[in-house]
Amino acid sequence: xPYIKKAMRTKFDDHLNKIPFIETKGELEYCIYKLMKTFMKxxxxxxxxxxxxxYAAQHCADEFRRRNLDIREDVAREENxxxx
Numbered sequence: 001x002p003y004i005k006k007a008m009r010t011k012f013d014d015h016l017n018k019i020p021f022i023e024t025k026g027e028l029e030y031c032i033y034k035l036m037k038t039f040m041k042x043x044x045x046x047x048x049x050x051x052x053x054x055y056a057a058q059h060c061a062d063e064f065r066r067r068n069l070d071i072r073e074d075v076a077r078e079e080n081x082x083x084x
Contacts, residue, residue, distance in 0.1 A: 002060060032057060 022028050036053050043049045077083075 002063065
């Protein structure tokens with residue numbers, strides 16, 4: 001998952017923190033797509049590498065869902081009651 005060593009994070013964070021405010025889902029998708037294309041730039045176009053690229057994006061989506069969306073759903077269930 002995205003938990004690389006802290007020393008490795010700074011080389012990316014310095015650049016990622018300069019990205020202007022992302023306002024729409026389309027803008028976010030564009031940025032993710034460009035990152036995926038950047039990853040593939042110096043790789044051989046093979047099924048396994050393409051799959052790794054897609055899997056990385058999906059794995060991050062799963063982690064974001066686990067740490068954010070699922071928690072929000074739990075709060076809503078507590079506030080509004082469980083579905084019977």
